[in-house]
Amino acid sequence: MDFILEGFFEAYNLLVSGNAETYSAILATVKVSSYSIVCSLLLGIPLGFFLGYFNFSGKKTLRTIVDTLMALPTVFIGLIVYAFLTHRGPLGNFSLLFTLPGIAIGQTILALPIVIGLSATAIESMDKKLRITIMSMGANRRQLFLTSLWESRHGILAGAIAAYGRVMTEVGISMMVGGNIKWHTRTITTAIALETNKGQFGMGVALGLVLLTIAFCVNLSVSVLRRR
Amino acid sequence: MDLPIYEIRSLKHSYAGKTVLEVEHLIVQPAAIIGLIGPNGSGKSTLLRLLGLIERPSQGNILYNGQFVEPFSDEARFHITLLPQEPFLMKRSVFKNVSYGLKLRGNSGDTADRVNEALSLVGLSSEDFAQRPWYALSGGEAQRVALAARLALTPKVLLLDEPTANVDAASAQLIKEATLRARQELGTTLIVASHDWQWLYEICDEILHLFKGKIFGRGRETIIFGPWQKLKTGKWGKILSDKQQLQVSFPPNQEAAAVIDILSVSHDRPTTSGEDIVLSGTVSRLSLERKTGRLFATILVGDFPFNVGIASEQVKEHTIFPGKTIFIRYRLDQIKWI
Numbered sequence: 240m241d242f243i244l245e246g247f248f249e250a251y252n253l254l255v256s257g258n259a260e261t262y263s264a265i266l267a268t269v270k271v272s273s274y275s276i277v278c279s280l281l282l283g284i285p286l287g288f289f290l291g292y293f294n295f296s297g298k299k300t301l302r303t304i305v306d307t308l309m310a311l312p313t314v315f316i317g318l319i320v321y322a323f324l325t326h327r328g329p330l331g332n333f334s335l336l337f338t339l340p341g342i343a344i345g346q347t348i349l350a351l352p353i354v355i356g357l358s359a360t361a362i363e364s365m366d367k368k369l370r371i372t373i374m375s376m377g378a379n380r381r382q383l384f385l386t387s388l389w390e391s392r393h394g395i396l397a398g399a400i401a402a403y404g405r406v407m408t409e410v411g412i413s414m415m416v417g418g419n420i421k422w423h424t425r426t427i428t429t430a431i432a433l434e435t436n437k438g439q440f441g442m443g444v445a446l447g448l449v450l451l452t453i454a455f456c457v458n459l460s461v462s463v464l465r466r467r
Numbered sequence: 468m469d470l471p472i473y474e475i476r477s478l479k480h481s482y483a484g485k486t487v488l489e490v491e492h493l494i495v496q497p498a499a500i501i502g503l504i505g506p507n508g509s510g511k512s513t514l515l516r517l518l519g520l521i522e523r524p525s526q527g528n529i530l531y532n533g534q535f536v537e538p539f540s541d542e543a544r545f546h547i548t549l550l551p552q553e554p555f556l557m558k559r560s561v562f563k564n565v566s567y568g569l570k571l572r573g574n575s576g577d578t579a580d581r582v583n584e585a586l587s588l589v590g591l592s593s594e595d596f597a598q599r600p601w602y603a604l605s606g607g608e609a610q611r612v613a614l615a616a617r618l619a620l621t622p623k624v625l626l627l628d629e630p631t632a633n634v635d636a637a638s639a640q641l642i643k644e645a646t647l648r649a650r651q652e653l654g655t656t657l658i659v660a661s662h663d664w665q666w667l668y669e670i671c672d673e674i675l676h677l678f679k680g681k682i683f684g685r686g687r688e689t690i691i692f693g694p695w696q697k698l699k700t701g702k703w704g705k706i707l708s709d710k711q712q713l714q715v716s717f718p719p720n721q722e723a724a725a726v727i728d729i730l731s732v733s734h735d736r737p738t739t740s741g742e743d744i745v746l747s748g749t750v751s752r753l754s755l756e757r758k759t760g761r762l763f764a765t766i767l768v769g770d771f772p773f774n775v776g777i778a779s780e781q782v783k784e785h786t787i788f789p790g791k792t793i794f795i796r797y798r799l800d801q802i803k804w805i
Contacts, residue, residue, distance in 0.1 A: 368555035374521050375549040376568035376616065379539055386567075390557055 242440055249441025250448050261442060263422050264430040265449050271339045271413070271426060272406045275346035279354045279402055282347075284395060287358025288388065291365075302359065308352035313345075313411030320345040320416050337418040342426070345412035350402035357401060361394025362387065396461050403457060407450060470533050472497040472624060472656050473518060478527035480513055488513045488680045490527075495658065497623075500650060502667030503660035505677035506692055511660035512552065514677070515626045518658060519549030545572055546623040550630055554613040556601040561586070562593075564601065565616045572620070585619035586612075588648060590641040607638030614642055618649055625649060627659045631666075639663075643670075664772065668763065669754050678724050683805045687756070687763060687774040689729065690805075691715075693722040707746075707769025714744050716799045726803040729775045731796045732764065734786050742798045748773065750791050753782065766795055 253261045290301060322328050324336040324344070335341035365387060373386050388395065410428045417424035419433060427446045434443040473495035480488040488510040495501055503511045516522050517529060520538045528535055531543045548568070556564050565582045574581070583593040589611035596604075596612070604612060610633065617625060627646060631639035643666060649655045661667055667674055668687060676684035684690070695703050695718045704714040715725050731737060739745055748768035755762060764787055766773045773795055781787045 366555060368551060368553060369557070371516070371521050371549065371551050372555045372557065372613075374538065374544075375519055375547075375551070377544045377548070377571050377620070379541075379544070382571055386557070 243444070246440035246444035247448075250445030253442060253445045254449070258442075258445075260421070261430075261445055261449075264425050264427050264446060267339060267424060268407065268426040268428070268450075269453070271342045271346065271417075272403065274340065274343035275350055275406050276399070276403050278343065278347045279350035279406075280399060283351050283354025283398075283402075284358050284388065287355040287395075287398070288362050288384065290355060291359035291362030292387070302356075305352050305356045305359070309356050311349060311352065313349060313409040314415065315411075316345050316348050317412040317415030320348065320412065324416065336416065337420060337424055339417070339424060342413050342417040342424065345416045346406045346409065349409060349412060350406050353402040353405060354398050357398025358391075358395050361391040361398065364394065365391050393465055396464060400457065400461055404454065407453065469497050471495060471530075472499075472532060474530040474533075476528045476530070478517070478524050478529065480517060480522070481525045486525075486680060488517070490514070490682060493675075493682070495656060496672075498650065498654045498656055499672045500657045500659070500670050502671035502674040503658065503677060504662075504664060504667060504674055505660075508679075509677040510680040511677055512628050513680075515549060515628050515658065515660055518624075519547055519626045520544065521549060545620075547626070548617045548620055548622045548624070549626040550614055550617050550628065552629040552632055554606070554610040554633075556604070556609055556612060558601055560597065560601070561591075561599050561604070561612050562597040564612055565619050568616060568620045581619045582615075585615040588618055588645045589615045590645075591615065607634040610634050611638060611641060611645075614645060618645060621653050622649075622655055624656045624658070627657065627661075629661055630659065631661065631663060664774075665752055665754060665765065668756065668774070678805050684726065687776070689727045689771075689773045689775075690724050691727060691771060692724045693718065693720075695721050695723070707771065709769045711746055711769060713746065713768070713771070714799065716802045716804075719804050724805040726805065727773070727797050728801050728803075729773055729795050729797050730801075732766070732775050732777060732781075732787065732793055733796075734791070734793050736794050737796050739796070742800045743796055744799060745794050745796050747792055747794050750787055750789050750793060752789060753777075753787070766793065768795065 290305065320341070321336065323330045324341050325331055335344065369387065369390055373383050378386060408428060410432055413426045413429045417426065417429065419425050419429040427450050431443045431446050471494045475490050475493040478488065478490045479486060503514065505511050517524050520536060520540060520543060523537050530536065534542050536543045557567065562582055565585055566578050569578050569581060582597065586593045586596060591608065591611055614630065625646065630642050630646065634642065646657060647670060650657050659667060673685055674687065675682050676688065676690060691713065695705065695715060698704050698712055698714070702714045703718055704712050707713055737745060746768045748766040750764050751767045751772065752765040753762060762777050762779055762782060764775050764777050766775060775795060777787055787793060
């Protein structure tokens with residue numbers, strides 16, 4: 240058990256001393272997860288609104304597909320994205336393989352169904368009287384959309400947190416699409432996997448603590464937003 | 468004559484293939500007060516939602532000030548507002564709820580003044596209520612805040628769906644006063660659906676009776692809804708709570724509604740012939756029809772209110788006053804069925 244305790248001490252030293260390799264992985268993680276969550280929210284919230292708000296033929300089938308995609312295995316996404324981004328793949332010309340934007344594409348695919356599905360649930364559970372109230376006050380379509388989103392903010396935020404959590408903690412996509420290249424595409428999770436394999440528990444624990452801290456900060460901000 | 472504020476042409480509205488409202492032609496004049504009366508499911512709320520441009524009619528047209536309008540029409544969306552039966556407040560403070568519509572209109576200068584004024588119109592002090600969150604209000608307060616949010620918009624048309632149904636007597640009185648003030652001060656056209664017949668009879672220029680999605684009468688007809696039963700005498704009718712028999716002619720179906728025209732009211736039991744039916748009842752209320760200046764008495768027979776026009780002499784001579792037991796007479800062959 241001593242090596243775990245030593246790991247905590249080493250974690251403290253690495254973080255306080257500003258270890259470059261540790262901070263490189265942290266920066267890569269924050270960057271790539273921010274890209275992917277922003278993209279998935281921009282695409283997913285309007286799509287979730289559409290799916291939750293309107294009734295159309297095939298809605299139930301579409302909903303089932305989205306719910307199924309929420310459980311997509313990260314290694315499968317990694318495999319598909321790898322196949323598309325490799326030089327022989329249809330998007331090979333963009334040279335995105337083993338880059339942070341490449342990982343962000345894969346993570347966006349991972350987060351998108353979660354954002355769509357949970358936003359649609361939040362919109363569906365919205366009180367039907369809200370629409371009448373907003374329209375009766377003279378709102379146009381855009382104002383109806385924005386006010387409905389604002390009124391469903393707690394449910395949508397819960398979806399965003401779930402998606403962010405999934406993106407931050409995934410290993411499969413980052414490993415397969417990013418290649419775990421030191422100083423370049425090494426993220427917190429791939430670094431933990433590598434360091435653990437090497438027996439370097441200190442760095443692994445340090446990076447794990449950073450993940451927890453980031454998760455805490457995100458939840459704290461959301462909790463402040465909820466109170467508004 | 469002014470251009471009608473509303474005109475409905477050949478309107479039909481359906482949900483899941485079932486027609487719930489059919490209005491061939493209806494005109495509403497500006498600044499009128501129109502009452503909608505009918506049992507649950509008669510189409511009152513649907514008519515209000517269509518007039519409030521919340522839904523698009525399945526067939527037919529609605530004209531507002533002579534222009535075809537539909538949901539989100541720029542010609543009308545800032546002029547018409549609907550207060551639904553169950554109050555709904557957005558997840559924000561009372562002030563933000565009341566100012567929401569003003570914000571949509573780009574109003575910024577006098578928002579606070581208008582919100583305070585609207586709150587005071589419905590009997591809420593802005594000092595006590597403006598910053599309260601939506602969840603810290605009673606049902607009556609929430610309904611009044613919802614009304615204040617509409618009144619702050621100084622609408623040309625205010626549609627009210629059972630505004631006093633779920634509130635206590637004091638809140639109901641404040642809501643009634645506030646809506647009438649809007650009509651008096653702003654010339655707002657009011658269209659009100661309510662089960663409070665007496666209130667509607669007192670304030671409305673016109674009453675529309677709805678039943679099974681159709682307008683079948685305009686005025687103070689006494690309408691008794693089914694189900695009907697065959698009485699021991701072999702006639703059709705109902706046994707009233709005071710054991711009297713309310714007889715009717717043969718109904719087209721058990722759920723049909725009977726429109727009963729009262730022929731006379733007297734304090735002595737009148738002599739009757741073959742088709743005459745006489746029932747005794749208690750005068751529960753006297754009211755004045757604003758538009759015509761006629762006096763009406765509401766006579767409770769069992770639990771059923773009969774509305775009867777009376778001569779002012781009868782009131783002057785104290786032959787009719789609330790609490791007095793009197794007799795009403797109608798004829799079986801004059802009952803109309805809907």
